[in-house]
Amino acid sequence: MGFVRAFGPAALAAGLGLLPGGGAFAASAEKGKAAYVQHGCWQCHGFQGQGGVAGKALAPDPIAAEAFTAFVRGSNGPMPPYPEKILSNDDLADIYAYLQSIPKPADHKSIPLLNQ
Amino acid sequence: MARKDARRDPRPEVSRRKFLAGVAVAGAATAVTPPAANGATTATGASPARPSALPPTMQVAAAETGTPQELSRIGGVAGSDYMVDVIKTLDIKYLPSNPASSFRAIHESLINYGGNKMPEFLTCTHEESAVGMAHGYFKVSGKPLMTLCHGTVGLQHAAMAVYNAWCDRVPVIVVGGNDLDAAHRPPGVPTFHSAQDINALVRDFTKWDDTPVSLQHFAQSFVRAYKIATTPPYGPVAISLDAGLQQEPIRPNSEKLYIPRFVASAPPQGDTGAVREAARLLAGAERPVIVVDRAARTANGVALLVELAELLQAPVVDLGGRMNFPKTHYLSRPPEVINNADVIIGMELSDYWGVVNAYVDNGENGIGQNRSKIKPDTKLISISSVDLITKSNYQDFQRFQTIDVSMPGDAEATLPALIEAVRSAIPSDRKAAIAKRGEAIKKAHAEGRERTRQTAALAWDASPISTARLVMETWAQIKDLDWSLVASEGNVSNWPNRLWPMEKHYQWLGRSGGYGVGYGAPASVGAALANRDLGRFSVSIQSDGDLMYAPGVLWTAARHKIPLLAVMHNNRGYHQEVMHVQRLSNFRSRVANLGNDMGPVGTSIENPDIEYHKLAESMGWWAKGPIKDPAELGPAIKQAVAVVKSGQPALLNVWTQPR
Numbered sequence: 001m002g003f004v005r006a007f008g009p010a011a012l013a014a015g016l017g018l019l020p021g022g023g024a025f026a027a028s029a030e031k032g033k034a035a036y037v038q039h040g041c042w043q044c045h046g047f048q049g050q051g052g053v054a055g056k057a058l059a060p061d062p063i064a065a066e067a068f069t070a071f072v073r074g075s076n077g078p079m080p081p082y083p084e085k086i087l088s089n090d091d092l093a094d095i096y097a098y099l100q101s102i103p104k105p106a107d108h109k110s111i112p113l114l115n116q
Numbered sequence: 117m118a119r120k121d122a123r124r125d126p127r128p129e130v131s132r133r134k135f136l137a138g139v140a141v142a143g144a145a146t147a148v149t150p151p152a153a154n155g156a157t158t159a160t161g162a163s164p165a166r167p168s169a170l171p172p173t174m175q176v177a178a179a180e181t182g183t184p185q186e187l188s189r190i191g192g193v194a195g196s197d198y199m200v201d202v203i204k205t206l207d208i209k210y211l212p213s214n215p216a217s218s219f220r221a222i223h224e225s226l227i228n229y230g231g232n233k234m235p236e237f238l239t240c241t242h243e244e245s246a247v248g249m250a251h252g253y254f255k256v257s258g259k260p261l262m263t264l265c266h267g268t269v270g271l272q273h274a275a276m277a278v279y280n281a282w283c284d285r286v287p288v289i290v291v292g293g294n295d296l297d298a299a300h301r302p303p304g305v306p307t308f309h310s311a312q313d314i315n316a317l318v319r320d321f322t323k324w325d326d327t328p329v330s331l332q333h334f335a336q337s338f339v340r341a342y343k344i345a346t347t348p349p350y351g352p353v354a355i356s357l358d359a360g361l362q363q364e365p366i367r368p369n370s371e372k373l374y375i376p377r378f379v380a381s382a383p384p385q386g387d388t389g390a391v392r393e394a395a396r397l398l399a400g401a402e403r404p405v406i407v408v409d410r411a412a413r414t415a416n417g418v419a420l421l422v423e424l425a426e427l428l429q430a431p432v433v434d435l436g437g438r439m440n441f442p443k444t445h446y447l448s449r450p451p452e453v454i455n456n457a458d459v460i461i462g463m464e465l466s467d468y469w470g471v472v473n474a475y476v477d478n479g480e481n482g483i484g485q486n487r488s489k490i491k492p493d494t495k496l497i498s499i500s501s502v503d504l505i506t507k508s509n510y511q512d513f514q515r516f517q518t519i520d521v522s523m524p525g526d527a528e529a530t531l532p533a534l535i536e537a538v539r540s541a542i543p544s545d546r547k548a549a550i551a552k553r554g555e556a557i558k559k560a561h562a563e564g565r566e567r568t569r570q571t572a573a574l575a576w577d578a579s580p581i582s583t584a585r586l587v588m589e590t591w592a593q594i595k596d597l598d599w600s601l602v603a604s605e606g607n608v609s610n611w612p613n614r615l616w617p618m619e620k621h622y623q624w625l626g627r628s629g630g631y632g633v634g635y636g637a638p639a640s641v642g643a644a645l646a647n648r649d650l651g652r653f654s655v656s657i658q659s660d661g662d663l664m665y666a667p668g669v670l671w672t673a674a675r676h677k678i679p680l681l682a683v684m685h686n687n688r689g690y691h692q693e694v695m696h697v698q699r700l701s702n703f704r705s706r707v708a709n710l711g712n713d714m715g716p717v718g719t720s721i722e723n724p725d726i727e728y729h730k731l732a733e734s735m736g737w738w739a740k741g742p743i744k745d746p747a748e749l750g751p752a753i754k755q756a757v758a759v760v761k762s763g764q765p766a767l768l769n770v771w772t773q774p775r
Contacts, residue, residue: 040695042774044775054775105575
């Protein structure tokens with residue numbers, strides 16, 4: 001599902017991507033990549049959202065936008081919540097777009113080093 | 117002080133300082149007066165009338181131009197020579213150390229009288245490096261090393277490494293030079309470097325310490341220190357070595373000195389009744405789980421754990437304090453399996469509470485949340501030798517966990533009895549059910565391996581290079597060698613343990629113990645030294661922050677020809693700390709200030725980037741980097757492996773993903 005920039009947490013949380021007037025426009029994966037770094041997502045999830053022991057894999061195929069947003073805003077797990085004051089809805093939408101843009105990796109069976 | 121009196125009373129007529137001063141004066145006079153000149157002067161007879169300018173006498177001329185006679189400034193047998201005799205009765209092969217005046221006498225005896233063998237002095241550039249080397253060396257060889265350091269400034273440098281050894285249950289014999297005699301020791305710097313009780317600095321995290329006041333006392337202390345350090349639970353020990361005691365000669369009329377014979381102690385074992393009760397619980401369990409941390413220290417320890425696990429068909433969670441259980445074995449499972457356990461046996465766990473509980477650093481007002489991970493009626497069994505040496509100040513004993521069957525004792529030593537007790541306790545009608553349990557675990561293990569490989573494929577071609585790629589490119593070049601992963605500091609998402617087929621006890625050595633950063637580099641060099649002597653290939657995953665604590669150990673490796681492949685996990689930051697600052701920023705609804713870096717101010721190691729390859733090259737290593745393109749990594753590691761096989765250390769500076 002494509003994620004779109006929306007104004008307002010309710011719309012964001014619902015993943016509707018609708019502007020108040022009913023319009024919508026696509027969030028920017030390019031801006032999202034920068035926001036992903038700026039807000040420290042890379043620290044636990046890696047620059048390509050691959051995850052590791054400190055954070056789950058976010059990409060490819062990120063979870064649904066609604067669940068993604070709810071988690072970022074209200075995490076009670078190891079990740080601290082990111083309130084809107086420090087991570088705007090715009091940035092969050094862009095980050096989601098960036099995660100959506102990350103392509104699937106090659107099947108591990110096609111990587112010789114992972115089949116020794 | 118009683119100990120001062122004890123040293124002085126038998127020989128009040130010999131003051132060390134006066135004795136040395138007298139010998140020094142006499143020696144100086146004698147040294148410039150060759151015997152031949154004396155004789156010549158005596159033969160000249162009566163003096164003629166004295167001219168206004170006298171030519172030099174033969175005595176003066178000889179004194180000014182002749183070769184000084186070589187005379188010992190200190191007569192008798194050096195006390196520190198005897199100390200070397202004591203040390204040589206024990207199996208101590210190396211002595212990594214940074215030189216210091218407070219142990220100059222024993223230093224001299226070791227390299228001259230002792231021939232610099234057993235132990236061989238290894239020049240270190242930092243005391244923390246010296247102790248770290250001893251730490252790594254033991255985990256490969258099973259043999260302790262000793263180190264010498266200034267009792268004050270040197271021991272303060274060494275303290276962090278001693279704490280790591282304490283928490284990691286590793287024996288190191290730390291000997292600190294100290295000049296106790298305040299009235300006679302040199303003023304100024306040597307007095308700055310003296311203290312009443314140097315061992316107080318490390319007493320909270322050493323098993324034992326002593327301050328010998330006579331040579332015979334030294335012999336008893338040193339052999340006792342060795343014995344205590346090498347009896348499970350292992351741990352560092354400290355000896356304060358008085359400079360005066362080292363320098364004085366053995367008194368001619370003193371009591372006859374002897375060297376106590378070292379006989380190793382049997383390791384403590386779990387109580388027989390408790391072993392039977394543990395076996396009863398395990399044999400009757402539906403979902404038993406074995407959790408191990410520092411349980412196996414030898415090949416036999418690994419074999420015993422396999423025997424117990426197969427007997428029960430119980431999954432084994434290896435927390436990685438040592439290479440306890442083969443990663444290739446189908447019973448090797450991730451920590452999640454404890455959630456459904458009805459009986460858990462933990463062996464040499466450093467944090468039992470942390471195994472069965474979760475702590476999430478995300479509660480209200482910055483207070484973390486606690487949650488039990490196990491069912492309320494799960495029975496807990498423990499075998500741990502560390503229960504025998506719990507101290508008060510430092511909190512390495514972790515949170516208190518109630519245990520149903522607790523056995524203070526060494527796990528590896530207790531395993532044979534436990535295995536036999538379990539074998540006896542399993543009813544014959546349970547054997548089919550146990551076998552069936554094993555089949556289910558085998559299937560889960562295979563599926564887990566597949567998932568792990570697929571996860572490793574994520575970001576495979578990324579730059580900076582993914583930690584999975586880093587680890588597997590390294591593996592591809594060493595897999596046909598008798599390899600030993602000597603350290604993996606920094607966080608590479610545990611990829612070596614998840615992907616490498618670790619089966620032998622020396623293929624993974626665990627971590628620092630106390631999580632004091634700076635362990636990886638020196639421990640790698642020490643472990644590589646032991647592996648060199650055993651003909652094994654050493655590889656480390658070397659993180660950037662760790663290396664910068666005391667990089668001089670690279671020089672020690674080159675100087676003493678210790679082959680080691682260091683593949684850097686250079687993520688250009690202190691990533692353990694990055695998220696802490698980010699977390700607090702979030703809790704306080706403030707945007708983290710990054711400055712001009714990627715992480716919050718104070719947590720990055722960039723601007724400028726450190727050229728670790730040049731750093732290593734400057735200290736005699738073969739090195740290459742920075743490597744940012746994953747396609748270049750494999751060929752570079754291949755080159756480095758060839759260098760290491762030729763006997764040199766090699767380092768690759770690889771830019772990596774954060775974790």
